[in-house]
Amino acid sequence: xxxxxxxxxxxxxxxxxxxxxxxxxxxxxxxxxxxxxxxxxxxxxxxxxxxxxxxxxxxxxxxxxxxxxxxxxxxxxxxxxxxxxxxxxxxxxxxxxxxxxxxxxxxxxxxxxxxxxxxxxxxxxxxxxxxxxxxxxxxxxxxxxxxxxxxxxxxxxxxxxxxxxxxxxxxxxxxxxxxxxxxxxxxxxxxxxxxxxxxxxxxxxxxxxxxxxxxxxxxxxxxxxxxxxxxxxxxxx
Ligand SMILES: [Zn+2]
Numbered sequence: 001x002x003x004x005x006x007x008x009x010x011x012x013x014x015x016x017x018x019x020x021x022x023x024x025x026x027x028x029x030x031x032x033x034x035x036x037x038x039x040x041x042x043x044x045x046x047x048x049x050x051x052x053x054x055x056x057x058x059x060x061x062x063x064x065x066x067x068x069x070x071x072x073x074x075x076x077x078x079x080x081x082x083x084x085x086x087x088x089x090x091x092x093x094x095x096x097x098x099x100x101x102x103x104x105x106x107x108x109x110x111x112x113x114x115x116x117x118x119x120x121x122x123x124x125x126x127x128x129x130x131x132x133x134x135x136x137x138x139x140x141x142x143x144x145x146x147x148x149x150x151x152x153x154x155x156x157x158x159x160x161x162x163x164x165x166x167x168x169x170x171x172x173x174x175x176x177x178x179x180x181x182x183x184x185x186x187x188x189x190x191x192x193x194x195x196x197x198x199x200x201x202x203x204x205x206x207x208x209x210x211x212x213x214x215x216x217x218x219x220x221x222x223x224x225x226x227x228x229x230x231x232x233x234x235x236x237x
Contacts, residue, residue: 004223004236006173007182007194013167015191017160024156029149036145040138047131054124061117064110071107075100178225181234194234197226205231 001009081087082096171179185193195204200214207230209217217226220237228235 001170001173002223003173003175003178004225006170007178007225007234007236009170010167010174010179010182011191011194013163013170014186016163017167018191020156020160020163024153024160027149027152027156029145029152033142033145033149036138036142040135040142043131043135043138047128047135050124050128050131054121054128057117057121057124061114061121064114064117068107068110068114071103071110075103075107078103178234181225185232185234189231189233192233194225194236195228197235197237202228202231202233202235204228204233204235207231 078096078100082093082100087093087096174182182193189204192204195202197203197217199218201209205228209228209230213229217235217237220226222237224237226235226237227233
């Protein structure tokens with residue numbers, strides 16, 4: 001391999017590395033992981049919202065049931081009083097009966113409300129169970145997507161390693177000063193940093209070389225490195 005062939009080989013591998021880096025960054029598997037994570041987050045949010053709603057209903061149910069218990073205690077107390085010997089007048093008995101009637105109606109209302117709440121809570125529990133299954137499936141989907149991504153990355157990494165090995169082989173055959181010029185121009189010219197002399201022009205730029213400059217390059221020994229006076233690329237005679 002001549003020095004210039006080695007320089008082109010280095011450039012080829014730099015181009016390949018750039019393409020592989022791009023491919024690695026833009027793997028569709030990477031987007032699949034993001035999509036799976038977003039879906040999983042949506043499930044988490046849905047669960048949190050529904051659990052909060054369930055908590056509010058449960059608290060309300062507890063409050064109502066607590067009130068029912070208190071009413072039952074009060075009713076037992078009033079019954080005892082009504083059928084005991086403590087009553088001194090018919091008026092007092094009527095008053096007790098009124099209170100008992102009022103408490104029983106209140107108890108019925110409360111029990112009706114508790115039943116209604118239980119009817120709301122039941123589908124909520126079912127939906128939470130469904131969401132829990134969805135969360136489990138979501139976790140599995142993230143794991144599967146991460147595995148696919150790791151495999152795809154490993155495949156690209158393998159190609160990157162092979163490219164780097166080929167570059168390593170070519171590198172010692174490129175003279176140090178040539179390599180320095182190449183590396184220094186790469187930021188500006190990328191994949192066409194070093195180009196071949198077409199016979200009359202630099203093949204890297206759209207401009208025509210002035211005739212006198214083209215004559216000068218043409219007169220060089222094949223394999224000599226020159227600069228394009230128009231664009232500044234490295235031109236191999
Ligand atoms: Zn040029």
